[in-house]
Amino acid sequence: MYRLFYDHVLTRVDAEKAHLFGVGAFRWGGWAFRLARSVNLTRQPSYRVQAMGIDFPGRVGLAAGMDKNAEAVVGLAAAGFAFVEIGTVTAQGQPGNDKPRSWRERDVRGLRNRMGFNNDGADAVAARLARLRRTRAGNEVVLGVNIGKTKVTPADEAAEDYAYSARALARYADYLVVNVSSPNTPGLRDLQSTEALRPILAAVRQAADESTTTRVPLLVKIAPDLADEDVDSVADLALELGLDGIIATNTTIAHERGEGGLSGPPVHARALEVVSRLRERAGEQLTIIGVGGIDSLADGRAMVAAGARLVQVYTGFVYNGPGWVAKLNASLGDEG
Numbered sequence: 001m002y003r004l005f006y007d008h009v010l011t012r013v014d015a016e017k018a019h020l021f022g023v024g025a026f027r028w029g030g031w032a033f034r035l036a037r038s039v040n041l042t043r044q045p046s047y048r049v050q051a052m053g054i055d056f057p058g059r060v061g062l063a064a065g066m067d068k069n070a071e072a073v074v075g076l077a078a079a080g081f082a083f084v085e086i087g088t089v090t091a092q093g094q095p096g097n098d099k100p101r102s103w104r105e106r107d108v109r110g111l112r113n114r115m116g117f118n119n120d121g122a123d124a125v126a127a128r129l130a131r132l133r134r135t136r137a138g139n140e141v142v143l144g145v146n147i148g149k150t151k152v153t154p155a156d157e158a159a160e161d162y163a164y165s166a167r168a169l170a171r172y173a174d175y176l177v178v179n180v181s182s183p184n185t186p187g188l189r190d191l192q193s194t195e196a197l198r199p200i201l202a203a204v205r206q207a208a209d210e211s212t213t214t215r216v217p218l219l220v221k222i223a224p225d226l227a228d229e230d231v232d233s234v235a236d237l238a239l240e241l242g243l244d245g246i247i248a249t250n251t252t253i254a255h256e257r258g259e260g261g262l263s264g265p266p267v268h269a270r271a272l273e274v275v276s277r278l279r280e281r282a283g284e285q286l287t288i289i290g291v292g293g294i295d296s297l298a299d300g301r302a303m304v305a306a307g308a309r310l311v312q313v314y315t316g317f318v319y320n321g322p323g324w325v326a327k328l329n330a331s332l333g334d335e336g
Contacts, residue, residue, distance in 0.1 A: 015102040015111070022318075023067060026075035047333040049082075051287045051309045052217035052244045054174055056142055058082030060300065060329040063291050063312035064146035064177065064221075068119045070128045077141045080326035085312065086125070087146030088179050091164040093121030094151055097184060105257060109295055110264030111315045112257055114184045117148050122168040129172035145173035146221065147204075151185055158191060159199045163207035170208035170216045178204055181223035181250035183261040189223055192230065194237045201241050217244035217287075224249035224270040224292060231274055235281040245287030247312070248274040264315040268293025272306045279307025295319065297331045304332055 013021070049056040061083035062076055070086040077084050096118025103112045119125065129145075132138035147165040149158050162178060170176055178201060180191040191197055201220065208216050220243060222234055231248075238246055249271045251261025271292025278288050290308030294300050295316040303311045311332070317325055 011104065011106070014100070015104050016099065019066070019102065023072050026067075026072035026079065028075075049310065052175060054142060054217065056082050056310065058329045059304070059310055059332040060325060061085060061142075061144070061289075061310060061312045062317065063314040064088055064144070064179070065113075065115075065314055066317075070125050070132065073132055073141055073143065074135075074137045077137075079322040080329060082329055083142035083144060083174070083310075085144035085146055085177065086129075087119070087177070088117050088148040088182065089119050089122055089125045089145065089165055089169065090117050090148050090150040091122050091153070091161045091168075092150045093119060093124060101260070103258070103260075105262065105264065108264060108266050109315070109319050110262055110266055111318065112255075112260045112262045113251070114260030116151065116184045117182065122147070122165040126168040126172065129169065133172055142174050143172065144175045144177055145169045146177040146179050148179040148182060149185060149188055149191070155187055155190065155196070158196070159203040162200050163203040166204045166207035167211045171212050173216055175217040175219060175244070176204070176208055177247060178218070178220045179250070181221050183223070183251060183253045189225075192222060192226060192234065194233050197234070198237060198241070201237070201243065205241070219243060219245040219247055219287070219289070221247040221250055222274070224252045224267055224274060225254055226274070228277060231277050232281050235278050235286070238286055239282060243286065245289060245309075246278055246282075247289040247291060248278055249292045263292070264319075265293045265295050265299075268295070268299060268302075272302060275303060275308050276306040294328075297328055300328050300332050 049059050062081045064085045064087045067086045073084050097114050097116035101114045105112050147162055149161050153161040182188055205218055251263045252267050253261055255262045275288055275290045287309045288307050289310045289312055290303035291312035294313045300311055
């Protein structure tokens with residue numbers, strides 16, 4: 001039924017408007033997904049995964065980018081995700097890049113965007129998360145918070161910009177992610193160099209520790225377009241600084257389809273390579289969350305086999321729908 005709705009309704013709507021419609025549906029229709037879970041249509045898996053000191057109720061989570069402002073967390077969790085990552089959130093609210101900025105690439109079952117971290121800002125999202133965590137359903141969700149740099153912040157002030165968001169948001173997060181890999185904020189990917197990344201991660205770690213009573217796991221999200229030696233360098237830095245994990249990978253700019261980052265199956269092969277390389281470099285000292293082009297049960301199994309302890313989906317969710325998420329989560333119970 002979802003495939004018919006997607007093919008004959010959603011694809012006739014502008015991609016960004018369809019995205020907003022989807023977020024609204026999960027925000028206001030969360031009760032329907034909770035009902036669906038109660039009759040096993042979007043059930044959570046029976047297995048659990050331990051990672052970063054967190055008890056995850058399954059292996060498959062939602063990647064950042066869909067629920068940028070933490071508006072639909074409960075509904076998305078009820079749709080079958082074992083954990084939900086919101087954001088990317090920046091210190092200051094910002095409108096993002098000019099429209100159009102989101103496209104479907106249906107021939108490869110991909111999505112392309114140059115959104116530019118459009119979001120309400122750290123303080124507004126923190127207030128929303130505070131309300132969420134005061135509810136029973138909201139408090140039960142394993143929640144990741146993904147933070148990025150405000151567009152107008154100069155690169156030499158990036159560390160404090162990220163730290164501001166960490167201070168505001170860490171207390172509501174089960175884990176925190178530093179995003180330096182979106183291709184849609186000018187200069188952001190330059191922050192993946194170890195010289196630029198080290199002070200950012202150190203500042204975020206300190207800010208999170210100062211604003212919480214318990215230690216919140218910290219991860220960094222990297223691009224698939226990094227050279228192998230740079231992937232190794234990020235892994236080495238993560239180990240040096242005592243990070244908890246790495247999310248691999250973000251969207252790719254290695255395409256000829258226009259502006260922005262491409263997600264979906266075209267990213268999958270490189271994402272597997274990066275995950276495998278990180279696992280080989282870091283052993284079991286880091287939690288690797290694999291994301292990129294997971295569009296089938298076989299893709300999910302391949303990501304776990306490559307070394308991912310957890311996986312995330314977004315584009316596959318858009319194309320396949322909530323029922324697919326539950327099936328994917330159930331299928332990965334015996335993997336890894």
